[in-house]
Amino acid sequence: MHLETIHLYKSFAVRQGQLSVLEDINLHVEAGEFVCVVGASGSGKSTLLRLVAGLDTPTSGLITVDGLRVIGPGNDRGMVFQRYTLYPWMTVAENVAFGLKLQKLPKSERQQRVAYYLEVVGLTNFARALPRELSGGMQQRVAIARSLACQPKILLMDEPFGALDVQTKETMQEFLLDLWRRTGTTILMITHDVEEAIFLSQRIYVLTARPGSVQREVFINLPAERTYTIKRQALFQDYRDEIMDLLREKSALDPVID
Numbered sequence: 611m612h613l614e615t616i617h618l619y620k621s622f623a624v625r626q627g628q629l630s631v632l633e634d635i636n637l638h639v640e641a642g643e644f645v646c647v648v649g650a651s652g653s654g655k656s657t658l659l660r661l662v663a664g665l666d667t668p669t670s671g672l673i674t675v676d677g678l679r680v681i682g683p684g685n686d687r688g689m690v691f692q693r694y695t696l697y698p699w700m701t702v703a704e705n706v707a708f709g710l711k712l713q714k715l716p717k718s719e720r721q722q723r724v725a726y727y728l729e730v731v732g733l734t735n736f737a738r739a740l741p742r743e744l745s746g747g748m749q750q751r752v753a754i755a756r757s758l759a760c761q762p763k764i765l766l767m768d769e770p771f772g773a774l775d776v777q778t779k780e781t782m783q784e785f786l787l788d789l790w791r792r793t794g795t796t797i798l799m800i801t802h803d804v805e806e807a808i809f810l811s812q813r814i815y816v817l818t819a820r821p822g823s824v825q826r827e828v829f830i831n832l833p834a835e836r837t838y839t840i841k842r843q844a845l846f847q848d849y850r851d852e853i854m855d856l857l858r859e860k861s862a863l864d865p866v867i868d
């Protein structure tokens with residue numbers, strides 16, 4: 611698996627003309643990596659992920675997965691959004707099976723995969739529950755299982771824990787890190803939460819304020835086995851200060867005018 615964006619630009623037509631949102635984004639994600647993109651609000655993070663997902667098209671530039679140009683959504687890329695996107699009238703198991711049905715997988719294989727991925731996210735006992743019977747964190751675990759069940763080459767996550775309370779968020783971060791280690795899934799995640807990015811990833815792309823461009827690539831040299839206590843370590847704090855300073859510096863220089 612090799613994902614790459616090459617000289618990626620995106621602008622939107624607005625009343626006043628063209629709004630440039632992303633400028634010359636060059637990034638890559640390799641098999642098994644956990645990479646985060648952080649940036650201030652409005653720096654174009656969601657736009658970037660939507661382009662990679664194929665939900666929108668770049669103004670110019672190129673996105674490739676294993677050398678093939680992205681021209682739309684595909685099973686090679688799974689997406690997890692901030693808001694719960696489960697179908698409320700379907701059980702947990704039916705939600706996880708949804709994409710597999712679309713792929714026309716035989717029933718026996720569907721059942722096997724649903725059972726396996728519910729186990730992976732620790733929700734086997736909730737297979738028959740409806741989404742409204744689950745907490746926010748559990749619903750996000752179902753959404754993750756639903757994406758993983760399609761066995762994408764890469765999981766794209768758009769602020770997946772942004773709507774959760776602080777405690778649930780911490781639990782989910784530990785859960786996701788553990789899942790990543792156990793399954794070897796490749797993950798590209800966007801977040802505005804700098805600590806979350808450092809805690810989870812191996813590499814971070816820091817965007818400038820709008821129009822977003824890559825300001826710096828930060829390699830996170832923390833042990834792969836991380837628990838929450840790592841946040842108290844000096845190295846963690848150094849990364850946090852470095853990235854926070856970058857974000858502050860740029861937003862002071864380039865105020866976002868709406």
Ligand SMILES: Nc1ncnc2c1ncn2[C@@H]1O[C@H](COP(=O)(O)OP(=O)(O)OP(=O)(O)O)[C@@H](O)[C@H]1O
Pocket residue numbers: 622623624629631649650651652653654655656657658802820
């Ligand atoms: N379809 C669209 N038409 C016009 N402008 C858009 C469109 N989509 C996004 N934008 C603008 O692009 C800019 C970047 O939006 P985007 O949602 O990608 O930022 P973000 O970094 O994800 O922000 P946040 O962290 O607040 O979610 C914003 O100014 C937004 O108003």
